[in-house]
Amino acid sequence: MLNIIGIDIGGTKCIVSLAEWVDNKLQFKKVQRFLTMPQRGPEAILGHIESIVKDMMKVEANIAAIGISCGGPLDSLKGIIMSPPNLPGWESVRIVERMAARFDIPIYLENDANADALAEWLFGAGRGANNLVFMTFGTGLGAGLIMNGHLYTGAHGMAGELGHWRLSEEFGPINYGKTGSFQGYCSGNGIVMWYHHLLGQQDAMLTAEEIAILARKGDELAQRVYRQSGEVLGQGLALLIDLLAPDIIIIGGIFSYSYDLIGTYVEKVIDNESLKVLRQSCTIKPSVLGQDIGNYAGCIVAVNKILEIKNDF
Structure with a gap:
């Protein structure tokens, strides 16, 4: 059993999810969405996300990791968002380094399409x-x-x-x-x-x-x-x-x-x-997951990194 937080950063909306991984399934405890409004810039958007994460960590203190899903281009190994066309102003945003310093737990970054692929593979049309x-x-x-x-x-x-x-x-x-x-x-x-x-x-x-x-x-x-x-x-x-x-x-x-x-x-x-x-x-x-895929995306990033998911679920 793992308690995790997933963050999905999109050009239209952002989703922060608190979930539990148990019996190879995600059970969502809380999901919060807000409009991205990219013109606000990364500082305001990340500040909003971090505020939601803090509130969720009050609900569940034992968080194993935070997974972040975001549109590319990005460097998932270095934890850097690199100027996605739908997030103007997000140039070389070291999001993993920033959030690790704030929350002192493992933080993982993945391209949103990769995260969505994992979600559909495990829970949706790609099973x-x-x-x-x-x-x-x-x-x-x-x-x-x-x-x-x-x-x-x-x-x-x-x-x-x-x-x-x-x-x-x-x-x-x-x-x-x-x-x-x-x-x-x-x-x-x-x-x-x-x-x-x-x-x-x-x-x-x-x-x-x-x-x-x-x-x-x-x-x-x-x-x-x-x-x-x-x-x-x-x-x-x-x-x-x-x-x-x-x-x-x-x-x-x-x-x-x-x-x-x-x-x-x-x-x-x-x-x-x-x-x-x-x-x-x-x-x-x-x-198959449709509009709910963002709920899964960030969470499955964290689970994938922790458990190194293979094709055996």
Whole structure:
């Protein structure tokens, strides 16, 4: 039995969870969320998180570790957040060093896509899979990889930064430091940026979900944005299938609520671009944990580091 605290830092919201790991399951005792509002900067956001952690440690004093899940790029080995595109101002934030000094317990940092991959593998749509890819498709886009029954993190723990891939011509909005990036087409921010770029105005920005509603009502511009998102997603998935030959690709966030708008285009491109034998052996599913995946993410980072989880749960 382990008592742990999980922190999930996202571009839209942050989640702090107090949980108990018992019988290979997470039992949540308390979960608290708040809007990130990235413009506040890292000091204000981390201060808010640390205040919640202090309150949770009053509820349960015997905390084995704190796990932190955050969008990349980051260096999980050194415990440094390195300028995620959806967290402006978070440049070389030594979050592990900072929180270890404040709480004097083990602190672990992991890319959010890796944490989400572990969560879906152990508790969600990926149970029983030996080779799995989890794609965030939320505010940003990243991937976590379970390869041959192990989390694959690569150099600096930075494997899976596929949002940085350039998959289209060099025009349109800049996202993740370049035009034509995978994240620029297949993320909440990307969809919003493309819609307003094509509309020719940047005021009163709609959300990706609001643009989806417009698409369903027949807005041709909104439909165009979701169509191109689906086509580029299909292109990226075909590359992943041919490169990694996964048993399953799980996609979170926007994918589940917009499948009616993008699914046809996704499937058509995958079928045209990927090797048939690999496509036939790969299942593509939405996240089972859905909006609750952030509850699990930080907690499973701590559990994974402590217990060195293998594919035997």
